[in-house]
Amino acid sequence: MTSFLIRRLVYGALLMLGVVVLNFLLIRMAPGDPAVVIAGEMGGASEEMLAAIRQDYGLTEPLIVQLGIYLGNVLRGDLGQSFFFNQSVVSLIAQRIGPTILLVLSAQVLSIVIGTALGVLAARKPSGLLSGLVSVFATIGYAVPVFWTGIMLIILFASVLPVFPVEGMASIKLRDAPWIIRAADIAHHLVLPAFTLAIIYLAQYARLSRASMMEVLGADYIRTARAKGTPERTVLFHHALRNAALPILTVAGLQFGNLISGALLVETVFNWPGMGRLAFDSILRRDYPTIMGVLFFASAMVVVANILTDLSYRLADPRLRGGA
């Protein structure tokens, strides 16, 4: 188990190194000069000012030297200064990683719980009305782009049924309210973005758990359990779902990366103050260090999520515990 963990951590670290190098090169290949953006934001600039900005931000060095410097800094935990904001990338990300994790985890939990529940219910009667509805819902949910869902929900809840706030993470006027009110306020703001982000994955989990449950429900031990007179609920949730949950667990780990990229769109649509929106804005501003920093953290989150999935998979499935 320990050697497995060490091996996974080493792979993870190598993967991160690859991610950093690739991101660095890809971003520098994009056209556009950050010095011009900064000068533009400042209200125009002279050649001297442009040259000074390029000098200040180390943009005059050859690319490979810039990469070397960057890697050295990353190893020391320094992700650099944002080109755009007068702040370090670490501090910018520190302000935003919380909201992103909150959004992504909420969406993950929502999609797994509701998706699995729908799938289990549908699997009980594979040709029934509910099963059909779940299939239709799953197909639609999977097919519609997440930003479209977001915009439709905004239209619905902004004008037709103004029950949920459609932008931001908290009401600014409640910032001095007691924490319980602020927590409720954040939960209230979280509903639409979390649901929007969850909907694609919710559909997938519903399909997956339906298929997986149908397979398991046909197994001999389920028939035996039913023959013994075990209550149907126990059969479904205790005997069947435990086994059917293994593929769900695998997919949940793999989907984590997709959820983070989905968060970029959802955060942009709902003005959610997370890393995704920071990444989106930073790309438009050619703020290389910030883009790199966000990608670094996002990749780290995915790598960690995958390692955790592998571990939990081994815990959940006794067959995997012995060998590699």
Place this chain on the structure above:
Amino acid sequence: MSYFMRAVKAAVLCATALTAPIAHADGGTLVIASTQVPRHLNGSVQSGLATGLPSTQIFASPLRYDETWEPQPYLAESWETSEDGLSVTLNLVEGATFHDGQPITSEDVAFSIMNTRDHHPFKSMFAPVETIDTPDAQTVVIHLSQPHPALLLALSPALAPVLPKHVFGDGQDPKSHPANSAPVGSGPFMLDEFTPGEAIVLKKNPNFFMEGRPKLDEIIVRIIKDSSALLIAMENGEADMYPFMAGSQEIRRLEKVDHLAITSEGYAGIGPINWLAFNTASPKLSDVRVRQAIAYAVDRGFITKALHRGVSKPQRGPIIESSPFFDETIPEYKVDLDKARALMAEAGFADGMELTVDYIPGPKEQQQTVAEYLKSQLKKIGIEVTVRAAPDFPTWAGRVGGHDFELTMDVVFNWGDPVIGVHRTYLSDNIRQGVIWSNTQSYSNARVDELLNAAAVEMDEAKRAELYAEFQQIVATDVPVYWINALPYHTAYDKRLQNVPNGIWGTLHPMDMVSWGE
């Protein structure tokens, strides 16, 4: 789930109901919504509306301006320009302190003006400032290399924030000084919290040197980049003020909201002009007759009345029409397609030509829509226009700064005095490769250079107006730029707000008199 959500909603509504009136009774909170993202909060080293709005609340300046273009006392209680125009003396108020309690002295003012001169992108504001003497703590004497009529305007809150020398003068690079994001200021509001790209929270400065001000307890600038989300926040009272609103749909939509008032006042100083610039170095556009033909073919009235739904005002010349220097009598090029075709033929383009128009990425209605209108309109005089979109600002800036364009839509600000915002577009010594908002038109006219250089040092207001009048006549004939409209900036605000700033700098002005009425 639904029960939970109802409970949450009820709790939030309760909290809103409970906190709102309490907050408003004692000074209260003003929430300003903005799409503009400031890099930091120090207007001494950064131009623009995004930084200007918080910077003018955090920092005081020597002078301030109301709607009459006349300077008013601020940190300087009086001021005097010498006979020869070569020195200006400021007498500072006594007892003013920075947010950390240190006194504001002449040393700080001198340091700040020099800092702005050396590090602000608008070089012309303080370029003639040679030295500054501080004979005592309350007296500042600015020595100039030449008379500088724009100086007093450049001492405005938006352009000359007074910084604490003991914080900013520590030898670090002023452009990336950490205090730019966490400033110790001198103005009516103090920084409480700054989340880049999200929000700026400002609290009342209880020791502000102007008695009884500010009225508000708190100003929060909320950055909402998505304008539809911003409009919803204005409609449901999450935000109380929305400055720099330029979209006709936005303006028309908020006009219908009962609790909001809308004004177009407060933007004369910024003087935002939306225009079509010509690359006069291009062989197709070097002939003035081609440029005039295009001017005769375009219908400014159609753009402002139809495309902008009547929210924007036509702009006929290089100086914003709301400025005292604007010359009413310049040619305005009323639509005349026959004349336009004749001019094209005279210039040797009777068979027409092909042109590409770029546009600065920004509000679609001001830029892209107009560019597309040009395509159909110029076809009538034989010009085949290709509209070339830029995916983002750097791409556009690269093309225009690199003089790799034929026509481009652009928005350029006057910034109060022509010396600051107008000269840069027309002076031939400001034709500089790689620099946007310089003379990217490559326009060169010796008489224009002469007039602008004379106006830059003419202290007599009337004589200066004459120089600018002649300048405007010449450029309106040469049309290096076809001016279209003043960007229709509007401010929407809660009707209960009192004294919403409507001077020449609008919300780039200390909001120390703004308060909540009944």
